[in-house]
Amino acid sequence: MSTERTTDRTARLSGEVTDRTAHLTGEVVDSFQRTADPRLHELLTALTRHLHDFVRETEPTMQEWERAIGFLTATGQMSSDTRQEFILLSDVLGISMLVETINGHxxxxxxxxxxxxxxxxxxxxxxxxxxxxxxxxxxxxxxxxxxxxxxxxxxxxxxxxxxxxxxxxxxxxxxxxxxxxxxxxxxxxxxxxxxxxxxxxxxxxxxxxxxxxxxxxxxxxxxxxxxxxxxxxxxxxxxxxxxxxxxxxxxxxxxxxxxxxxxxxxxxxxxxxxxxxxxxxxxxxxxxxxxxxxxxxxxxxx
The missing domain is CATH 2.60.130.10 (Aromatic compound dioxygenase)
Known part of the structure; x- marks a missing residue:
């Protein structure tokens, strides 16, 4: 197969994958339509769109995604009545400070x-x-x-x-x-x-x-x-x-x-x-x- 034909096939498949992932994102967003709380609907919709965009941008492998889930699982398991590992994670990623700044006096x-x-x-x-x-x-x-x-x-x-x-x-x-x-x-x-x-x-x-x-x-x-x-x-x-x-x-x-x-x-x-x-x-x-x-x-x- 020529280099030109291979490139054309890769581009066509890439376009098909992009179409399928965009359709999937739309399906998930639509699944929240009956959410009674408007703010919860807004948060879930935005979170889904941004997470899906992150996955499309970075294209993690299955092993990388499993490792990410394992990291979050371990973060929850480390938390206790006297220690909150998720707050610590939020802190070191700057999210806690971002939320504080947005909601500051x-x-x-x-x-x-x-x-x-x-x-x-x-x-x-x-x-x-x-x-x-x-x-x-x-x-x-x-x-x-x-x-x-x-x-x-x-x-x-x-x-x-x-x-x-x-x-x-x-x-x-x-x-x-x-x-x-x-x-x-x-x-x-x-x-x-x-x-x-x-x-x-x-x-x-x-x-x-x-x-x-x-x-x-x-x-x-x-x-x-x-x-x-x-x-x-x-x-x-x-x-x-x-x-x-x-x-x-x-x-x-x-x-x-x-x-x-x-x-x-x-x-x-x-x-x-x-x-x-x-x-x-x-x-x-x-x-x-x-x-x-x-x-x-x-x-x-x-």
Whole structure:
């Protein structure tokens, strides 16, 4: 068979395959026509079209597709009551940050949101203002202080702050229950009548996200590091206002410019200065010197 005839046959078959795949996509999309929920119909239709386009573009082999299904299966199997591997996968692919950005607060004065992360999987214990969430006492002492405000600057008394962070070695309590007591690095605080909050902790440090599962295999295969810059997680909420899920990042931390989950925003980077102030030390019940940061969480009106 001549090269010209072979080329013509390949082109004809390619066109036939394209027609068949387009027909298949149409059939699947049409199968959703009776979906009662309009938004669900929109999401399923768009997802189907984009997935089918991805397959047409990349033409995966059967072995590659089976491997992809195996990866997703392993991701689900790695998830548990205290770890969410699918959230971690969403994080490292930048999807979590994309969703946060699309749904972020519109008021330019409000605190910017960022990812939830995979370890908000347990309820933070209720603590009094000023309490120490570092139950192990192994890190550099740190005081965190601030206010919860409405976008117009009005204090929000009774605002609730859910706080969680890793220990100085980069592990959350649920990762090492044999070493950390339950609730270590976590606290649920209620702001005072002037919207103020404060608590003691240890200075957070950079740490790697878990790499012992499918997400770790993905990072290794793509030659990406797993590290996150030092940070503390917050969810702040108040009546009549939209809650915000955010972090504060330690200024000068490693990996601020290469966060494994793409979550750093410049407005969330805070100075944790070393302080040797006897009056502050007495006020907070810590020994000098210690790290100190002050920042406000600003919520948008709902």
């Amino acid at each position: 519109r008021d330019p004065g409000a605190t910017e949101s960022t990812v939830l992360g995979p370890f908000h999987m347990t309820q933070s214990p209720v603590r009094e203002l000023g309490a120490n969430i570092d139950l192990v006492g192994s890190g550099e002492p740190c005081v965190v202080r601030g206010r919860v405000l409405s976008a117009d600057g009005t204090p929000l008394p009774g605002a609730v702050l859910d706080v969680w962070q890793a220990d100085p070695e980069g592990f959350y309590d649920v990762q090492r229950p044999d070493i950390q007591p339950a609730g270590n690095g976590r606290g649920l605080f209620t702001a005072d009548a002037e919207g103020r909050f404060w608590f003691r902790t240890c200075l957070p440090s950079p740490y790697p996200i878990p790499t012992d599962g499918p997400v770790g295999e993905l990072l290794k295969a793509t030659d990406r590091h797993p590290y996150r810059p030092a940070h503390i997680h917050f969810i702040a909420s108040a009546a009549g206002h939209a809650p915000v899920t955010t972090h504060i990042f330690v200024a000068g931390s490693a990996y601020l410019d290469s966060d494994a989950v793409f979550a750093v925003k410049e407005s969330l980077v805070q100075d944790f200065a070393e302080t040797d102030d006897p009056s502050l030390a007495r006020e907070f019940g810590v020994a000098n010197p210690f790290r100190y940061t002050h920042f406000d969480l600003v919520l948008e009106t709902a």
